[in-house]
Amino acid sequence: MQISAKICGLSTPETLDAAIDGGASHVGFVFYAPSPRTLSRDRAAQLAARVPAHVQRVGVFVDPDDALLDRAIAAGHLDVLQLHKTPAARSAAIKARTGLPLWSAVAVRTRADLAEAANFGGVADRILYDAKTPPGAALPGGMGVRFDWSLLEGFRHPLPWLLSGGLDPVNLREAVAMTGATLVDVSSGVESAPGIKDVTKIRAFLQAVNDL
């Protein structure tokens, strides 16, 4: 089975190039001011211009308003919108307005959390199963937290999906074996510090994907 990877939270040309050269299918650009990975419009435009047509640019948002979406889509030439903490009705409005494919994040800690995925039927193109970050955490994603992957064993997915949350080059094989994921997403696991992507770790993660 061919496994694809999204490298999220890229913010420099060097690390973006490492992701592209290593074979990432998707690159993630964060548009959320509290994140150490957030991009200015100028930086987003600079990075977007380096991305070849076979790699998709995913904009990452937390319940964004229309003005932010418009600025980010224009600057980042986004192919996909990844929405965290964005209710289904608002997500549907965003999809209607932008016409772009949506990935809706479902934050998982317990089996009951998986039920939220069904709310996005007819709205999301994919569900991103991500770990629920602890109460009071600074961010709803990108915290290097993993969830119990066994929760996805035997789960009837209502939509196409990808796996996220605390992945790294070492645990990737176990995560894919347990969940059957064909698309994986990583941020902290390829960083040397929060928001600082590491070229060596990006290469190692993508090599681990290719070795599966």
Ligand SMILES: O=C(O)c1ccccc1NCC(=O)[C@H](O)[C@H](O)COP(=O)(O)O
């Ligand atoms: O990465 C961020 O800073 C971020 C901020 C706000 C919402 C979502 C964010 N990231 C979403 C992602 O797609 C991450 O790759 C995903 O949560 C996994 O992160 P990690 O556990 O650090 O690998």
